[in-house]
Amino acid sequence: MEKNEEKKYLKDSELLKALAHPVRLKILEGLLESDGCNVNEIVEKLNTPQPTISQHLKTLKINGILSSRKEGVKICYKVSDKRIAKIIKILQ
Secondary structure, eight states: OOHHHHHHHHHHHHHHHHHOSHHHHHHHHHHHHHTOEEHHHHHHHHTOOHHHHHHHHHHHHHTTSEEEEEETTEEEEEEOOTHHHHHHHHHO
16 A cells, blocks of 8 residues: 555545534534534533533544634634535435
C-alpha cells in the first residue's frame, strides 16, 4: 500500500470513529436538517446536558466534520464535510 493511500485510510477511519456515537449522529442529523444551529438549541432538542453536547461538538470539529462561526455571544455550528450528509442518509 502506498503512503498516500495509507494516510487516506487512516483519515477515513478517524472520521468514522468520530461518528461512532449515537449523540453525535443525532447532532449531525439535526444540523443537516436545520442548516446549522447553536449549542442551546441542540441541548434543548436532544435533552442532553450542555457540557456533554459541547464535548461531542468539540470531537466533531477537531475531526473536520463541523465548522463554527460566532453570532454575537452564540456560536453556530454547521456540517462542513460534504460526505456526512451521504453517510447519514445511508444510515437512515
